[in-house]
Amino acid sequence: MRPVDAAAPGEAGTTLRFGQIAIVGRPNVGKSSLLNRLVGQKISITAPKPQTTRHRITGILSEDRGQIVFVDTPGIHQGGSDALNRQLNRTARSGFDDVDMILFVVQAGRFTEEDAAVLALVRQANLPTILLVNKIDLVKDKAALLPFLMEMQGRFDFTALYPISARRDRGFEGLIDLLFTHLPVGEPMYDPDEVTTITTRFMAAEIIREKLARLLHDELPYKTTVMIERFASAPTVTEIDAVIYVARESQKGIVIGKGGSKLKEVGSQARHDLEQMLETRVMLQLWVRVREDWADDERAVQSLGYQLPE
Numbered sequence: 001m002r003p004v005d006a007a008a009p010g011e012a013g014t015t016l017r018f019g020q021i022a023i024v025g026r027p028n029v030g031k032s033s034l035l036n037r038l039v040g041q042k043i044s045i046t047a048p049k050p051q052t053t054r055h056r057i058t059g060i061l062s063e064d065r066g067q068i069v070f071v072d073t074p075g076i077h078q079g080g081s082d083a084l085n086r087q088l089n090r091t092a093r094s095g096f097d098d099v100d101m102i103l104f105v106v107q108a109g110r111f112t113e114e115d116a117a118v119l120a121l122v123r124q125a126n127l128p129t130i131l132l133v134n135k136i137d138l139v140k141d142k143a144a145l146l147p148f149l150m151e152m153q154g155r156f157d158f159t160a161l162y163p164i165s166a167r168r169d170r171g172f173e174g175l176i177d178l179l180f181t182h183l184p185v186g187e188p189m190y191d192p193d194e195v196t197t198i199t200t201r202f203m204a205a206e207i208i209r210e211k212l213a214r215l216l217h218d219e220l221p222y223k224t225t226v227m228i229e230r231f232a233s234a235p236t237v238t239e240i241d242a243v244i245y246v247a248r249e250s251q252k253g254i255v256i257g258k259g260g261s262k263l264k265e266v267g268s269q270a271r272h273d274l275e276q277m278l279e280t281r282v283m284l285q286l287w288v289r290v291r292e293d294w295a296d297d298e299r300a301v302q303s304l305g306y307q308l309p310e
């Protein structure tokens, strides 16, 4: 007789696998695009601007052989020391907690000081780590990839290296199989219908923030955030009131645009995505408010939804 919890796969007990996998890397390398690819659904917002992701975002992949919870994190960055920056880095580092594996994302052909800082954290975590070399579609001369991969291999003992394009859905063959083989045996933690642990109310704020980032590009003040003030669901229509907070009066005009044109476009694109997500009609009202220098104030950062992760 052996104790029940010593059952190996294939023996009595489950043969399913369950685990959490962190997606880490510096800002803008494509971590959130990758999460969405891995789960096969848009969960985490993406934009050409660095520091798009500001929270710990989960994406759940359920298959017959088990379940994987991917954890997308803010890009780990250097520079910037206001309360928001500090909070983002804390959240990003918490991505390493309680996970079984790491996906370390870099951009093909580029390894910066910021990447090196993330690699130092990867080293500390001491977990099986797969290197994902993203944005290979941007590399014209594919032969140039090989020396980069070899250089990366020399930096750390990665479990595997995958050149991929999250945008074009290239290079993912075999990756999920490999992840499952490295995960512990265990029962799924979530219902197979669940694709994330974050709430639809929170997702609504994220979608609005994504449209702001995409439509305002470099004009968008970094210190902009979105709070949902009212979220009323009914079978056919969802009413959402949201406030866009900026840090200074002068930034209000940028978000609103000439004759309200920017805000209108943000609203219309966000409403489109929200209607798809919620499968109801959506009545969306947007306001822009100033909260002086909120990103410099630890308490304001927390009260606007950037709590310390549990």
Ligand SMILES: Nc1nc2c(ncn2[C@@H]2O[C@H](COP(=O)(O)OP(=O)(O)OP(=O)(O)O)[C@@H](O)[C@H]2O)c(=O)[nH]1
Pocket (backbone or CB within 6 Å): 025, 026, 027, 028, 029, 030, 031, 032, 033, 034, 045, 046, 047, 048, 049, 050, 051, 052, 053, 054, 073, 074, 075, 076, 134, 135, 136, 137, 138, 164, 165, 166, 167, 168
């Ligand atoms: N060309 C190309 N662009 C990509 C690829 N993957 C992501 N991108 C783009 O890179 C930008 C950043 O992508 P995100 O997924 O938001 O990057 P991130 O690492 O999550 O960024 P942060 O949340 O700011 O840390 C977006 O404009 C994406 O469309 C890719 O494979 N090829």
Ligand SMILES: [Mg+2]
Pocket (backbone or CB within 6 Å): 031, 032, 033, 044, 045, 046, 052, 053, 073, 074, 075
């Ligand atoms: Mg992101």
